[in-house]
Amino acid sequence: MDTLKKAGLMTQHLELFHYMQELRGLLQLAAHMEERGDRAALIGAEQLTLIGQDTVGDASITTSKGATITAPVAYRLLAQLKGFEDEEYTVNRKELAALNARAVAELESSDALRAFADTLARIEALSGTAQGGGNQGSRGAAPVEHAAQSAHGRAPAEVPQSEIPAERPSRGRRASEETPSDQPAS
Numbered sequence: 001m002d003t004l005k006k007a008g009l010m011t012q013h014l015e016l017f018h019y020m021q022e023l024r025g026l027l028q029l030a031a032h033m034e035e036r037g038d039r040a041a042l043i044g045a046e047q048l049t050l051i052g053q054d055t056v057g058d059a060s061i062t063t064s065k066g067a068t069i070t071a072p073v074a075y076r077l078l079a080q081l082k083g084f085e086d087e088e089y090t091v092n093r094k095e096l097a098a099l100n101a102r103a104v105a106e107l108e109s110s111d112a113l114r115a116f117a118d119t120l121a122r123i124e125a126l127s128g129t130a131q132g133g134g135n136q137g138s139r140g141a142a143p144v145e146h147a148a149q150s151a152h153g154r155a156p157a158e159v160p161q162s163e164i165p166a167e168r169p170s171r172g173r174r175a176s177e178e179t180p181s182d183q184p185a186s
Helices: 001-036 073-081 095-107 110-131 134-152 159-185
Strands: 040-044 048-051 057-060 061-062 066-071 087-092
Touching: 001 066, 001 073, 001 110, 040 061, 040 159, 057 095, 066 073, 073 087, 073 095, 087 095, 087 134, 095 110, 134 159
Parallel strands: none
Antiparallel strands: 040 048, 040 087, 048 057, 061 066
Protein backbone atom coordinates (compact mmCIF):
# COMPACT_ATOMS: atom_id res chain seq x y z
CA MET A 1 0.00 0.00 0.00
CA ASP A 2 2.91 2.36 0.76
CA THR A 3 4.23 1.93 -2.80
CA LEU A 4 0.80 2.69 -4.21
CA LYS A 5 0.66 5.89 -2.15
CA LYS A 6 4.06 6.95 -3.50
CA ALA A 7 3.03 6.20 -7.06
CA GLY A 8 -0.12 8.24 -6.54
CA LEU A 9 1.98 11.22 -5.53
CA MET A 10 3.89 10.98 -8.81
CA THR A 11 0.79 11.12 -11.03
CA GLN A 12 0.52 14.88 -10.60
CA HIS A 13 3.85 15.15 -12.45
CA LEU A 14 2.89 13.17 -15.56
CA GLU A 15 2.71 16.32 -17.68
CA LEU A 16 6.27 17.19 -16.66
CA PHE A 17 7.47 13.69 -17.54
CA HIS A 18 5.74 13.81 -20.94
CA TYR A 19 7.28 17.19 -21.71
CA MET A 20 10.73 15.92 -20.75
CA GLN A 21 10.21 12.85 -22.93
CA GLU A 22 9.25 15.09 -25.86
CA LEU A 23 12.39 17.18 -25.35
CA ARG A 24 14.38 13.97 -25.37
CA GLY A 25 12.81 13.20 -28.74
CA LEU A 26 14.32 16.39 -30.17
CA LEU A 27 17.76 15.32 -28.97
CA GLN A 28 17.24 11.88 -30.49
CA LEU A 29 16.20 13.50 -33.77
CA ALA A 30 19.33 15.69 -33.74
CA ALA A 31 21.54 12.66 -33.04
CA HIS A 32 19.81 10.70 -35.81
CA MET A 33 20.35 13.58 -38.23
CA GLU A 34 24.03 13.71 -37.30
CA GLU A 35 24.36 9.96 -37.73
CA ARG A 36 22.80 10.15 -41.20
CA GLY A 37 24.69 13.31 -42.15
CA ASP A 38 21.48 15.29 -42.65
CA ARG A 39 21.77 19.04 -43.09
CA ALA A 40 18.26 19.98 -41.99
CA ALA A 41 14.80 18.75 -41.13
CA LEU A 42 11.44 20.06 -42.25
CA ILE A 43 8.91 19.43 -39.54
CA GLY A 44 5.24 19.79 -40.28
CA ALA A 45 2.14 18.76 -38.40
CA GLU A 46 1.87 15.56 -40.44
CA GLN A 47 5.35 14.84 -41.79
CA LEU A 48 9.01 14.91 -40.83
CA THR A 49 11.45 15.29 -43.72
CA LEU A 50 15.17 14.78 -43.24
CA ILE A 51 17.32 16.46 -45.87
CA GLY A 52 20.77 15.07 -46.52
CA GLN A 53 22.40 12.73 -49.02
CA ASP A 54 19.07 11.00 -49.28
CA THR A 55 15.84 12.73 -48.37
CA VAL A 56 13.48 10.80 -46.14
CA GLY A 57 9.97 11.90 -45.25
CA ASP A 58 7.33 10.19 -43.13
CA ALA A 59 4.82 10.76 -40.33
CA SER A 60 7.38 9.35 -37.90
CA ILE A 61 11.09 8.67 -37.89
CA THR A 62 12.63 5.71 -36.08
CA THR A 63 16.27 6.15 -35.17
CA SER A 64 18.89 3.42 -35.41
CA LYS A 65 18.59 3.09 -31.61
CA GLY A 66 14.87 2.38 -31.84
CA ALA A 67 13.50 5.75 -30.69
CA THR A 68 10.46 7.01 -32.59
CA ILE A 69 9.85 10.70 -33.18
CA THR A 70 6.42 11.58 -34.55
CA ALA A 71 5.60 14.62 -36.67
CA PRO A 72 2.67 15.91 -34.57
CA VAL A 73 4.70 15.84 -31.33
CA ALA A 74 7.82 17.40 -32.89
CA TYR A 75 5.71 20.05 -34.64
CA ARG A 76 3.82 21.01 -31.46
CA LEU A 77 7.04 21.14 -29.44
CA LEU A 78 8.83 23.28 -32.04
CA ALA A 79 5.89 25.68 -32.19
CA GLN A 80 6.14 26.05 -28.42
CA LEU A 81 9.94 26.41 -28.35
CA LYS A 82 10.17 28.80 -31.28
CA GLY A 83 7.28 30.88 -29.98
CA PHE A 84 5.30 31.14 -33.19
CA GLU A 85 3.12 28.92 -35.35
CA ASP A 86 4.09 28.13 -38.89
CA GLU A 87 2.99 25.66 -41.51
CA GLU A 88 6.37 23.94 -41.34
CA TYR A 89 9.59 24.47 -39.38
CA THR A 90 13.07 24.11 -40.81
CA VAL A 91 15.76 23.25 -38.28
CA ASN A 92 19.29 21.90 -38.30
CA ARG A 93 21.02 19.78 -35.65
CA LYS A 94 22.61 22.73 -33.89
CA GLU A 95 19.32 24.60 -33.67
CA LEU A 96 17.56 21.52 -32.27
CA ALA A 97 20.27 21.19 -29.62
CA ALA A 98 20.10 24.92 -28.79
CA LEU A 99 16.30 24.85 -28.52
CA ASN A 100 16.52 21.82 -26.25
CA ALA A 101 19.21 23.42 -24.06
CA ARG A 102 17.10 26.55 -23.65
CA ALA A 103 14.02 24.47 -22.80
CA VAL A 104 15.97 22.47 -20.21
CA ALA A 105 17.29 25.68 -18.64
CA GLU A 106 13.74 27.05 -18.41
CA LEU A 107 12.55 23.73 -17.02
CA GLU A 108 15.20 23.80 -14.28
CA SER A 109 13.77 27.03 -12.90
CA SER A 110 10.14 26.07 -13.40
CA ASP A 111 7.45 25.70 -10.76
CA ALA A 112 6.72 22.22 -12.14
CA LEU A 113 10.22 20.98 -11.32
CA ARG A 114 10.13 22.61 -7.87
CA ALA A 115 6.82 20.84 -7.22
CA PHE A 116 8.44 17.57 -8.33
CA ALA A 117 11.32 18.13 -5.89
CA ASP A 118 8.76 18.74 -3.13
CA THR A 119 7.01 15.50 -4.03
CA LEU A 120 10.30 13.59 -3.86
CA ALA A 121 10.90 15.06 -0.41
CA ARG A 122 7.42 13.96 0.68
CA ILE A 123 8.06 10.46 -0.67
CA GLU A 124 11.36 10.27 1.19
CA ALA A 125 9.54 11.36 4.34
CA LEU A 126 6.95 8.61 3.78
CA SER A 127 9.76 6.10 3.26
CA GLY A 128 11.55 7.22 6.38
CA THR A 129 8.36 7.02 8.45
CA ALA A 130 7.27 3.66 7.06
CA GLN A 131 10.70 2.06 7.44
CA GLY A 132 11.71 3.60 10.73
CA GLY A 133 13.96 6.35 9.34
CA GLY A 134 17.73 6.14 9.05
CA ASN A 135 19.41 4.97 5.90
CA GLN A 136 16.46 2.80 4.99
CA GLY A 137 14.51 5.92 4.02
CA SER A 138 16.99 6.77 1.30
CA ARG A 139 16.79 3.23 -0.05
CA GLY A 140 13.03 3.52 -0.25
CA ALA A 141 13.33 6.63 -2.46
CA ALA A 142 15.74 5.04 -4.95
CA PRO A 143 13.03 3.25 -6.99
CA VAL A 144 11.13 6.53 -7.26
CA GLU A 145 14.23 8.32 -8.57
CA HIS A 146 14.79 5.47 -11.02
CA ALA A 147 11.16 5.66 -12.16
CA ALA A 148 11.48 9.40 -12.70
CA GLN A 149 14.65 8.90 -14.74
CA SER A 150 13.08 6.20 -16.90
CA ALA A 151 10.02 8.38 -17.43
CA HIS A 152 12.08 10.95 -19.27
CA GLY A 153 14.91 8.78 -20.54
CA ARG A 154 18.63 9.24 -20.39
CA ALA A 155 19.31 12.05 -22.84
CA PRO A 156 22.63 13.69 -21.96
CA ALA A 157 21.21 17.21 -21.76
CA GLU A 158 18.28 16.22 -19.57
CA VAL A 159 19.30 13.59 -17.08
CA PRO A 160 21.77 15.64 -15.03
CA GLN A 161 19.39 18.58 -14.74
CA SER A 162 16.44 16.42 -13.78
CA GLU A 163 18.48 14.52 -11.19
CA ILE A 164 19.51 17.71 -9.41
CA PRO A 165 16.14 18.25 -7.67
CA ALA A 166 15.98 14.56 -6.80
CA GLU A 167 19.37 14.79 -5.11
CA ARG A 168 18.77 18.00 -3.16
CA PRO A 169 16.43 16.49 -0.55
CA SER A 170 18.77 13.51 -0.15
CA ARG A 171 21.81 15.70 0.38
CA GLY A 172 20.04 17.74 3.03
CA ARG A 173 18.97 14.62 4.89
CA ARG A 174 22.37 12.94 4.54
CA ALA A 175 24.07 16.05 5.85
CA SER A 176 21.82 16.00 8.90
CA GLU A 177 22.48 12.27 9.38
CA GLU A 178 26.24 12.73 9.13
CA THR A 179 26.35 15.69 11.49
CA PRO A 180 25.17 13.79 14.60
CA SER A 181 27.55 10.89 13.93
CA ASP A 182 30.43 13.32 13.38
CA GLN A 183 29.80 15.25 16.60
CA PRO A 184 30.37 12.39 19.07
CA ALA A 185 33.61 11.49 17.28
CA SER A 186 34.90 15.05 17.79
